[in-house]
Amino acid sequence: MAVLMLPLYKRGVCMEKKEKKFEEKMGELESLVKSLENGEVELDQAIKTFTEAMKLAKDCDKDLKDAEKALTEIVGEDGTIKEFAGEVNE
Numbered sequence: 001m002a003v004l005m006l007p008l009y010k011r012g013v014c015m016e017k018k019e020k021k022f023e024e025k026m027g028e029l030e031s032l033v034k035s036l037e038n039g040e041v042e043l044d045q046a047i048k049t050f051t052e053a054m055k056l057a058k059d060c061d062k063d064l065k066d067a068e069k070a071l072t073e074i075v076g077e078d079g080t081i082k083e084f085a086g087e088v089n090e
Contacts, residue, residue, distance in 0.1 A: 022063045029056040 020028075032053040035041055041049060073081050 022060060022067075025056050025060050025063070029053055029060065032056070 032049050036046060036049055036053070072083060
């Protein structure tokens with residue numbers, strides 16, 4: 001007798017979603033794009049795949065913008081956050 005194992009979320013078990021790393025999201029996005037590019041996906045599945053890819057692209061864009069912001073801000077001597085002007089005073 002075969003046992004069908006469903007993911008926990010499909011069995012009604014509520015689990016906290018773990019935030020994926022940027023690299024994981026990019027890997028998934030690349031995989032989704034490749035599946036769409038090969039043209040062997042039926043229309044309904046292509047729409048779902050495209051929608052998921054767009055969500056991942058939006059998440060990756062946000063991650064990149066957040067990283068850019070973190071890199072351009074520095075903490076001033078008085079403890080305030082100041083915009084990094086691109087110049088380093090040694």
